[in-house]
Amino acid sequence: MRIGTRKSTMALAQTQEIARRLKAAAPEVAVEIIKFETIGDTDQTSKLLMHGGKGGAFVAEIRDAVRSGKLHAAMHSLKDMPGNEDTPGLVIGATLPRDPPTDALVLRPGVALEDLRRARGKGFKIGTNAVRRAAYARRLFPDIEVIHFRGAADTRVRKLDRGEMQRLPGGGETGPADALIMARSGLERVGLADRIAHDFSPREMLPAVGQGIVAVECAAADWQTRKILSLIDDASAHLSCDAEREVLWVLNGHCNSPISGHSTIDGAEMTLTAAVLDEDGGAFIEVTRAGPANRPRELGRAVGLELLDKGAAAIIARTRVEP
Structure with missing residues (x-):
């Protein structure tokens, strides 16, 4: 079975977990992981809206490979899959057990959580690319400045630690960030859970739809693949x-x-x-x-x-x- 995935560290870890579960459930099935470098991976500056949102940036190319028969299935983070449009010919064949769905705060070395709380964010810059996280952050910390901050999970933390400026769409720079808001599950996947300074409860910051769920998508008419994927569906x-x-x-x-x-x-x-x-x-x-x-x-x-x-x-x- 050929499974497509993005090249990022987190995406590969998620796909390897799918492969591990498939091998345990159906040892006779050979699994090959095919890596894609999507436009969302190559363009680390533009807002995702410029590429049709997360669906266009991270999902569309791999979906096309499933539709054409080049892949049997594709791994997606469910939160990246557009939910307001039909996907003719495709179906979610399996979902893995849900990882923690909450968001987390990562601080730059030298920045204390109490400083942020005491100041209600005044003078602090929090980086995120998610409009949902930015909106909730502004509710929790009315005086913060939310700045555009993109990249793979491990890359974002490295940029935070180094105090790097972040390029803006259309030119210019912003930053450096004092903190980042990221998915707890993503930080766990790349071995950076120890950097979490605060876990936002769902009451503070309600998670994105599907956050923490890994989905395996396949062709609706490919019943053999659907049957195999059903073995690992949670x-x-x-x-x-x-x-x-x-x-x-x-x-x-x-x-x-x-x-x-x-x-x-x-x-x-x-x-x-x-x-x-x-x-x-x-x-x-x-x-x-x-x-x-x-x-x-x-x-x-x-x-x-x-x-x-x-x-x-x-x-x-x-x-x-x-x-």
Whole structure:
């Protein structure tokens, strides 16, 4: 089985975990990992919106290889997969058990968490490329300056430690950053969990839809591959995947929309919380609902529709700008 993945350290670690699980579940299946250098990997300066969001930057090229038959499957971080558009001919054949979905704060050496809290961010620069993280950061630390900061997880931490300036889209520089907001699971994957100064609770910073879930995508008509992938599918993660992505579908959210969503399962019940923010974190709408865990899309649809009823469409429209 040929599985496509990005070349980054984290993506390779995730794909190697898929291969390990496949070999354990189906020893007769030979797994070959095919590495791709996507446009999002080669262009470390532009905002992802310029490439069609995370989907265009990190997903599109590998998806095309699956559609053409060059690959049997592709590894994606679920949070990078567009949820507001149809993907004809493709299906998520498996999801791995969910890693910690929360966000974390990484500080530059010499910067203390108490200094940041005491100053409420005044005079501090926090780096992120995610509009959701930036919006929540502005709510938590009203006086911070959020700066554009891109790169692979390990690369970003190195830039932070060295006090490097970050190139801006269109020219110029910003920085250096005093802190970064990153996914806890990503830091764990690249062996940098010890750099976490603070774990944001979901109440402080609701995770991105699908954050912490590794998805394996394949052709919908390739039943042999789907059968093999089903052997490593984690049912709970897949239910969460379906519920959270349904919210994106209902909201028609795009890559510049600060939308968050996270579900938990307790026995036969699922609880789903989703939120929509504007980019400065001022406008904020959040909805929580519970329902049967085996009907995730219905729950996601109900949450999405309630967000629309409360005015989410207007917030999303304000963030829908041209590249």
